[in-house]
Amino acid sequence: MVSNKFSTEELDYWEDWKTRRDPEAGDYLVERYLPLVDYVIQRFMINLPKSVEKDDIRSLAYEGLLDAFDKFDIERDLKFETYATWRIKGSIIDGLRRSDWLPRSVRDKVKKVEEAYAILEQQHSQSVTDEEVSRYLGITKAELNKTVSDAALSTMISIDETNYDGQEQTGKHSILRADAALSPERHVFNQLIKESLSQAIARLPEKEKLVVSLCYFEELKLTEIAEVLSVSVSRVSQLHSKAMLRLHAATVAIHENY
Known part of the structure; x- marks a missing residue:
């Protein structure tokens, strides 16, 4: 029916x-x-x-x-x-x-930056600054910002990695199956991811947190967010990229254990 x-x-x-x-x-x-x-x-x-x-x-x-x-x-x-x-x-x-839009050399840099966020933010239990990440990696702040910009889509693809089979999405973040149909292990995994992301969002620097909120909760366009924050569109994109990288880094340990 x-x-x-x-x-x-x-x-x-x-x-x-x-x-x-x-x-x-x-x-x-x-x-x-x-x-x-x-x-x-x-x-x-x-x-x-x-x-x-x-x-x-x-x-x-x-x-x-x-x-x-x-x-x-x-x-x-x-x-x-x-x-x-x-x-x-x-x-x-x-x-x-x-x-194959992102060269392997850039992928390697992105991975190193992501690992730096994961290690430093786990050590400090709070968001780290660009200076701290740059110092840890031994690169300039400009080099970090360039890599963060390149990292944006790579991070999103990793988070949303899927393997479609008929009408089931069997990737890491399946949202197409009802919670009642999930195995106990998958339910625990999903809960851990939600808790980890919630905590990571709470730790985001204020501007990055605001961009995430305006983009995904208020569903504003990139240009609209730039107008609200009185910054350039490229600055909004950079803030969004850093936020996504931090959020992905927050889930790395959970993925490695499942």
Whole structure:
């Protein structure tokens, strides 16, 4: 039995699409859910280096949306928006991996910076400054900021690493399965991740914490956040990158133990 998550009209289009791939139904669904593509792209563009074309990301995102239409089970008690968002993200991430957008030399620098955040913030039980991280790594503050900028998407991909199998997301952070269906071990793991991230967010420097809040809770665009903080868009991007790197570092130990 199909749940009441769709209106009667929309359900009719879904059934026409699923049973006979009706073109009119397909056009309706694309128009109905295309804003999801823009939403996900906006979240990715805050992390992308300037060398990555937005049109390429849009193409990958659109492929993810179409894939979601094909594989979504309308009888499942799951909102399509949730499922499609992760399909779109997965399509973009897979496309970026295939393009090998980040050289290995940069990946190595990113890993060292991430390890520095993890070690120093564990030692001090608080966020560390750029000067402390630079001193620990033996690099200049400018070199650190450059690596942090390069690290942004790499960190996000690592956090959101997924392996899609049918309609199940079997990566480290599956959100598509109900908690009741999770094994006890997976439930404990998810709780540890949530607690670790909550503590890490609380320790963030105020500006980084504000950027995270405006981006992910208030859902403001990059330009809007820059206006609120009265700083440049590039400065917002840098603050976001540092916050993501700190948050990822906070979960490293948990991942290594599972």
